[in-house]
Amino acid sequence: NAGVMQNPRHLVRRRGQEARLRCSPMKGHSHVYWYRQLPEEGLKFMVYLQKENIIDESGMPKERFSAEFPKEGPSILRIQQVVRGDSAAYFCASSPATGEAFFGQGTRLTVV
Amino acid sequence: RKEVEQDPGPFNVPEGATVAFNCTYSNSASQSFFWYRQDCRKEPKLLMSVYSSGNEDGRFTAQLNRASQYISLLIRDSKLSDSATYLCVEASGGSYIPTFGRGTSLIVHP
Numbered sequence: 736n737a738g739v740m741q742n743p744r745h746l747v748r749r750r751g752q753e754a755r756l757r758c759s760p761m762k763g764h765s766h767v768y769w770y771r772q773l774p775e776e777g778l779k780f781m782v783y784l785q786k787e788n789i790i791d792e793s794g795m796p797k798e799r800f801s802a803e804f805p806k807e808g809p810s811i812l813r814i815q816q817v818v819r820g821d822s823a824a825y826f827c828a829s830s831p832a833t834g835e836a837f838f839g840q841g842t843r844l845t846v847v
Numbered sequence: 848r849k850e851v852e853q854d855p856g857p858f859n860v861p862e863g864a865t866v867a868f869n870c871t872y873s874n875s876a877s878q879s880f881f882w883y884r885q886d887c888r889k890e891p892k893l894l895m896s897v898y899s900s901g902n903e904d905g906r907f908t909a910q911l912n913r914a915s916q917y918i919s920l921l922i923r924d925s926k927l928s929d930s931a932t933y934l935c936v937e938a939s940g941g942s943y944i945p946t947f948g949r950g951t952s953l954i955v956h957p
Contacts, residue, residue: 768945777949778891778934791944826890828945835881836945838890 737762739829740809741839748817748846756812756842760829767810768836769802772824784810817846853935853948860955864925868951870935871917879943880911882920883934885950891934894920925955 740759748754760767765785770778780794784804795802799817804810814821824843828836852871860866872880880897895902897909897918908921918937922929932950 766943770947778947780944780946783944824888834879835893835896837893840890 739764739827739837739839741825741827741842743842744840746842746844748844750818750846751816754814754817754821754844754846756814756825756827756844757809758812758827758829758839759809760827761837764829764831764837766830766832766836767804768828768830769810769812770826770828772826772841774823778826781812814844817844819846822846851935851937851946851948853951855949855951857952857954860925860953862925862927862955862957864955865921865923866925866953867919867921868933868935868953869917869919870948870951871915872935872937872946873916874937874939874946875916877916877937877939879938880909880918881936881938881945882907882909882918883936883947885932885934887932891947894933922953925953927955927957929953930955 742757767784769781772778782795782802783791799815801813822845824841826841828838830836850873882894883891884894885891895904897911901910906923910919932952934950935948936945938945
């Protein structure tokens, strides 16, 4: 049973480009969470999704950020027109329902 | 969003020491609690769930105090490999979103 898979592991984008981060949850897990972690900072909740539904996006910036979890395929976190302040580690976690969440290895986004 | 507070440390202890971390949470409706461990530049990994009656897993003991709204983690006989950041997590009913503290840094030295 593969764990939570995130790709790419490292992503470099120039200012103004788009970044797409992918997350495939563990088999049997229907709940996906995205978190952002800045250097020396804690994990900040961004968005909580279930298949085809955004349950809570209270942690998402109002502009440029969007997330989806389609019926087929991975969950996608999209950042449009990236700025230097978007540079961070983005972690995805999945859980079967209410219970322990398991994390992927993260995507480290660097905006140059 | 409700807060989870932890002492950032670092806690600097010798091998073999016993060390304890506390974490306070503000959401009285919190239902589930966990401790995670995060190594430098790695993903958080679940260490243990925290049950109302307290629970133990080898050298690790977790306790929950609902009246005072804190949870604790006790590590006995510390190993060098225990050096990491320990993250306190709570999740409440409703949308059940795991909320993380900023973590407590532990450094175990020879």
